[in-house]
Amino acid sequence: MNPIWAAAGAVLGLLAGAAVRGTVFRLSVPSGHAGQLACPRCSAPTPRRLARRCGGCRRSLGTPLALELATAGVLALLLGRFGGQPDVVALGFFGVLGVALVTIDIAVQRLPDPLTLPAYPILITLLTGAAIVGHDFAALLRALLGGLCLAGLYLLLALIRPGQLGGGDIKFAGIAGLALGWLGWPVLILGAALGFVLSALASLALLAARRVTLHSAISFGPYLLGGALLAMLAAGR
Ligand SMILES: [Zn+2]
Numbered sequence: 001m002n003p004i005w006a007a008a009g010a011v012l013g014l015l016a017g018a019a020v021r022g023t024v025f026r027l028s029v030p031s032g033h034a035g036q037l038a039c040p041r042c043s044a045p046t047p048r049r050l051a052r053r054c055g056g057c058r059r060s061l062g063t064p065l066a067l068e069l070a071t072a073g074v075l076a077l078l079l080g081r082f083g084g085q086p087d088v089v090a091l092g093f094f095g096v097l098g099v100a101l102v103t104i105d106i107a108v109q110r111l112p113d114p115l116t117l118p119a120y121p122i123l124i125t126l127l128t129g130a131a132i133v134g135h136d137f138a139a140l141l142r143a144l145l146g147g148l149c150l151a152g153l154y155l156l157l158a159l160i161r162p163g164q165l166g167g168g169d170i171k172f173a174g175i176a177g178l179a180l181g182w183l184g185w186p187v188l189i190l191g192a193a194l195g196f197v198l199s200a201l202a203s204l205a206l207l208a209a210r211r212v213t214l215h216s217a218i219s220f221g222p223y224l225l226g227g228a229l230l231a232m233l234a235a236g237r
Pocket residue numbers: 039040041042043044054055056057058059
């Protein structure tokens with residue numbers, strides 16, 4: 001962990017979190033809704049991109065600072081680990097996207113297409129750039145296969161147990177598979193496994209606390225991201 005890169009990651013993370021706050025706020029609506037187009041407090045129209053506050057009542061869009069601090073923490077860890085390497089931009093992008101998606105998933109139990117679908121071409125482009133700079137096209141091929149594998153695994157699980165995993169989980173799994181596959185097959189397997197372990201531990205804790213029943217749908221995005229980040233940080237190379 002390089003402390004200078006980690007500090008740079010924390011600063012960049014604060015800025016990135018502030019930059020995506022308006023988008024996260026607008027997309028934090030149940031599926032089928034067009035988007036959160038008005039402030040829930042004063043009904044003023046939601047400001048355009050890059051806004052952090054309502055134009056009417058000047059209140060923060062969403063919980064103040066939560067998104068910025070979460071993004072800062074994730075980018076500090078990722079840049080501290082991968083700073084100075086050709087893939088740092090791609091892996092940092094995955095971190096910022098993941099925090100934005102998980103924030104929405106916790107709020108409204110979905111991972112919206114307007115974030116997951118454009119992430120594929122962006123992440124693949126960034127990884128292609130890293131492959132060119134680092135002369136590592138085997139890693140790029142592995143990333144693409146990793147994305148297919150993890151999305152395929154989640155698709156299979158969604159078919160076996162309908163209602164537990166949604167289409168958003170499958171698309172986010174494909175994105176995580178790209179980043180994990182880039183770092184190696186052991187990282188991909190560890191990241192996928194940790195996602196299920198974290199989810200099982202959280203489900204047991206919630207069951208014990210009687211906060212959910214066996215049939216409750218829980219957001220899977222936080223565990224998928226948590227498992228992926230832990231595996232990425234543990235990746236040896
Ligand atoms: Zn307002």
